[in-house]
Amino acid sequence: MSANPEPTTHAVSAAEGAIARPARRAGRRHRPLTPFWRAVGAVAWKDLRAEMRSRELINSMVLFTFMTVMVFSLALELDKEARQTTVAGVLWVTIVFAGLIGLGRSLAAEKDRGSLDALLLTPIDRSALFFGKMIGNLLFVLVIALVLLALLTVLFNVTLLKPLLIVVMVLGTVGFTTAGTLLSSMSVHARAREAMLPIILMPVVLPVLISAVRASVAILEGLPRDDWFPWIQLLVVADAIFLAAGYGLFDYVVEE
Amino acid sequence: MTYSDSRTRLLRGLTIAAVVLFVIGLYLALFWVGPERQQGAAQRIFYVHLGSFLGSFIAFGAAVVAGIAYLRTRNPRWDTFGLANVEVGLGMAAITIVTGMTWARPIWNTWWTWDPRLTSVAIMWLAYAAYLMLRSGIEDPERRQRFAAVYGIIAFASVLFTIIIIRVRPDTIHPVVAGPTQADPTGSFEVAGRIRDTLFFNLFTFAVITVVLVWHRIRLENLIQHVMRRKLEVLSEL
Numbered sequence: 368m369s370a371n372p373e374p375t376t377h378a379v380s381a382a383e384g385a386i387a388r389p390a391r392r393a394g395r396r397h398r399p400l401t402p403f404w405r406a407v408g409a410v411a412w413k414d415l416r417a418e419m420r421s422r423e424l425i426n427s428m429v430l431f432t433f434m435t436v437m438v439f440s441l442a443l444e445l446d447k448e449a450r451q452t453t454v455a456g457v458l459w460v461t462i463v464f465a466g467l468i469g470l471g472r473s474l475a476a477e478k479d480r481g482s483l484d485a486l487l488l489t490p491i492d493r494s495a496l497f498f499g500k501m502i503g504n505l506l507f508v509l510v511i512a513l514v515l516l517a518l519l520t521v522l523f524n525v526t527l528l529k530p531l532l533i534v535v536m537v538l539g540t541v542g543f544t545t546a547g548t549l550l551s552s553m554s555v556h557a558r559a560r561e562a563m564l565p566i567i568l569m570p571v572v573l574p575v576l577i578s579a580v581r582a583s584v585a586i587l588e589g590l591p592r593d594d595w596f597p598w599i600q601l602l603v604v605a606d607a608i609f610l611a612a613g614y615g616l617f618d619y620v621v622e623e
Numbered sequence: 624m625t626y627s628d629s630r631t632r633l634l635r636g637l638t639i640a641a642v643v644l645f646v647i648g649l650y651l652a653l654f655w656v657g658p659e660r661q662q663g664a665a666q667r668i669f670y671v672h673l674g675s676f677l678g679s680f681i682a683f684g685a686a687v688v689a690g691i692a693y694l695r696t697r698n699p700r701w702d703t704f705g706l707a708n709v710e711v712g713l714g715m716a717a718i719t720i721v722t723g724m725t726w727a728r729p730i731w732n733t734w735w736t737w738d739p740r741l742t743s744v745a746i747m748w749l750a751y752a753a754y755l756m757l758r759s760g761i762e763d764p765e766r767r768q769r770f771a772a773v774y775g776i777i778a779f780a781s782v783l784f785t786i787i788i789i790r791v792r793p794d795t796i797h798p799v800v801a802g803p804t805q806a807d808p809t810g811s812f813e814v815a816g817r818i819r820d821t822l823f824f825n826l827f828t829f830a831v832i833t834v835v836l837v838w839h840r841i842r843l844e845n846l847i848q849h850v851m852r853r854k855l856e857v858l859s860e861l
Contacts, residue, residue: 549777553770557760567757570750571777574784577742608780616773619694 406491410499435461455583466508470547497617501548538602539579545609641835644828651821674829675718682712690772702768707840740797743785750778
């Protein structure tokens with residue numbers, strides 16, 4: 368770019384430049400004591416165990432799911448044909464909104480209890496921490512998704528328990544929770560963090576959401592392979608991009 | 624607040640050049656080039672439409688460079704550079720969307736349709752609007768700069784999505800002027816003659832305008848920070 372920032376003749380910036388580059392990553396040279404995947408498993412297991420004991424998150428997410436489905440069926444007044452085409456949209460919108468509750472709490476709870484600092488001090492790779500958190504969030508959202516599949520099958524009288532749809536569901540939730548874990552670790556530091564997470568997360572995951580809804584609709588309507596396969600490819604690409612972004616950028620988000 | 628004279632003169636010269644280029648570009652688009660065979664006069668807005676999209680693409684691309692450079696060097700000037708680029712890019716993208724809607728009304732008979740291209744541009748715009756929201760929501764300056772750099776990198780995925788989607792989805796009605804599509808995999812460049820010359824002139828013009836606006840925005844940001852620092856100094860003396 369030819370419009371580079373102003374040169375060093377600029378006194379103000381030069382003064383600020385003095386505080387540049389704190390001594391981060393000093394510990395990075397040491398081999399982490401815990402192997403990568405053991406650390407990932409430990410972080411995820413910690414979250415699951417805490418949730419199994421308190422059940423504060425899963426209860427509110429399941430109740431929220433019930434209510435959202437109620438609101439949708441009352442607001443849309445669906446007949447038999449309309450149900451067939453809108454059920455995929457209802458499914459994904461509910462997953463996203465219920466997922467936002469879980470993602471918002473996941474790191475906010477750590478920060479409020481002060482355990483985030485302890486987690487960051489543990490001698491493990493920061494990316495192991497990220498994947499552990501991501502897997503914990505993913506499991507919560509998948510539980511919600513399965514509850515939702517059963518719920519919509521019963522209430523909307525549309526068979527949703529199809530293997531292909533489960534594949535789309537897993538791919539979609541992986542993309543959503545990966546981007547969500549990364550961005551919620553930023554939004555916990557914002558002033559109005561409950562409002563901030565949806566604002567910064569939605570534009571980023573909308574491509575995933577669109578692909579997942581289109582693929583789900585095509586599969587539910589029993590369309591040929593050409594109609595849903597490109598969307599699944601797009602989902603795989605988006606998942607790969609988000610996983611790589613999470614792996615590479617999480618370090619910079621949580622350093623302090 | 625002191626800048627070297629030569630740079631200020633260069634910026635002033637570039638600013639005047641941008642204005643002159645813009646006027647010439649408009650003249651070319653509105654009078655010099657003839658009306659397009661199928662679309663008539665409505666096609667004339669295309670030069671501004673594509674020009675401003677190029678501007679936003681340059682600016683958002685520069686924001687990614689700024690984000691990576693900030694994370695590597697921790698120099699706050701890269702953050703200022705990134706912020707300036709995102710703001711200019713957001714304005715350019717808004718021009719792209721509004722001119723596109725103006726064109727679509729006579730050609731498609733609707734202001735807006737949920738075509739893949741239009742949807743992806745709307746997502747892109749929202750992503751960068753969210754960038755500004757994120758900045759305004761975080762108080763600690765060092766953390767704000769860090770998060771903005773990270774988000775500026777992630778948000779660029781939506782720009783790539785915009786450029787790729789039109790070339791892989793067969794169901795878009797948005798015209799593709801250059802490059803391969805589903806219908807025409809070998810790719811083509813569909814404009815020639817005066818239309819091509821006008822297009823290239825306007826693309827160049829908008830590139831210059833983008834650079835000038837970013838440069839001015841950087842100076843404005845430096846001035847804002849300077850004033851805030853002076854204010855703190857005065858307050859501490861009281």
